Amino acid sequence: MPQPLAVVGISELVTLSGPPRARTGAEMGDLAIMRNGVLLVRDGRIEATGTRAEIESRITAEYEVIDAGGRVVLPGFVDAHTHTVFAGTRVDEFERRARGETYEQIAAAGGGIRSTVRKTRAASEDELFEAARARLKWFLRNGTTTIEIKSGYGLSLADELKMLRVIRHLNESGSLRTVPTFLGAHEIPDEFRGDRDGYERLIVNEMLPALTREKLACYCDTFCEPKIFPVESARRILTAARHAGLGLRIHADQLSRSGAVELASELRTATADHLEQTDSAGIETLLRGGVQPVLLPASAHTLGSKRFPPAREMIDRGLAVVLATDFNPGSSPTPSMPFVLSLASTQMHITPAQAITAATINAAYSLDLADSLGSLEPGKLADFAIHDCSDYREIAYHAGVEPAARVFIAGREVYSRS
Ligand SMILES: [Zn+2]
CATH class of the missing domain: 2.30.40.10 (Urease, subunit C, domain 1)
Known part of the structure; x- marks a missing residue:
């Protein structure tokens, strides 16, 4: 010792x-x-x-x-929402957005998450590990000591397991603590375009059993949006994940008010993340379900949006708000929790003290780690x-x-x- x-x-x-x-x-x-x-x-x-x-x-x-x-x-900051394992960057899309294209236009043209999926599938487990390990230093330099990391750039059985093994390897590498979340329902992969049901069956019948056999994830997350995984589909995936013994998180109300918050409350997920479109009724719904909101102001900032989640109203109404970076190559390439705290104060008008609570103890509760962190x-x-x-x-x-x-x-x- x-x-x-x-x-x-x-x-x-x-x-x-x-x-x-x-x-x-x-x-x-x-x-x-x-x-x-x-x-x-x-x-x-x-x-x-x-x-x-x-x-x-x-x-x-x-x-x-x-x-x-x-x-x-x-x-140490506890960053409860990141996508830290991926190959390549999306700096070309960053420039295209600067020139005026939107995130949705770029995604429709084959960019966005699917472009990172292509690069991540082509990368070996070692290559992904080395790239992610270098990024962990960026978190440390900003005072972060625990990060949740989602899969979701593999979207095939082998590539999702590859990502989750990298996350486990990172946790064992003696740097930050990492918490693994399975996000197979991040996007529909190219080979299942037009066959969401088929991809859903792959998640439920093959991915979930395989990753629980290897104990590779603590949580399951789903990107719940009408054109990607609508409420019915997200409910089936999250319910299967719960039966497999995983905790639940959900990407909700980022692009539209689609019923994802109601689903979070119904399933009593640990968190509902993003919530840029959430209104007062949605806040009431989250309260009823005992769901913690995870707010990601760096992604609204990066996408050039003026629409930040209603953090102040959430705090005033009694929600245990969490702040996280959403670190990912497309919509939030920053690993900096201090930058997120700055955005929380300048764009969402919560105080530095409230923001620090959201980035430490409340984040630890959202990951069921508050007994020790x-x-x-x-x-x-x-x-x-x-x-x-x-x-x-x-x-x-x-x-x-x-x-x-x-x-x-x-x-x-x-x-x-x-
Ligand atoms: Zn995310």
């Missing part, structure tokens, strides 16, 4: 300690900050937090002392970052700066800028 750590000289120790449940309403603005704080770590877990005056006498010679130098310490409380895993600022609000304010100076996972330093 590594030496115990005492992190001292912390201007703001942002603990997010609080009730053992996802935070709602006014709780989302309370970060439980300790000024001039000290963090003790033993055996990879938080041993104690407190002010220097309270804790100093406990720092014996056995501790390695780390001086934060008057900077902020935050729990999402806040700095005794007994939890010591996943945290020292950020280069003395006021936590600067993390959202200086958008574009990679604020993390040192990042720790289970008390072990995994990234240092110097």
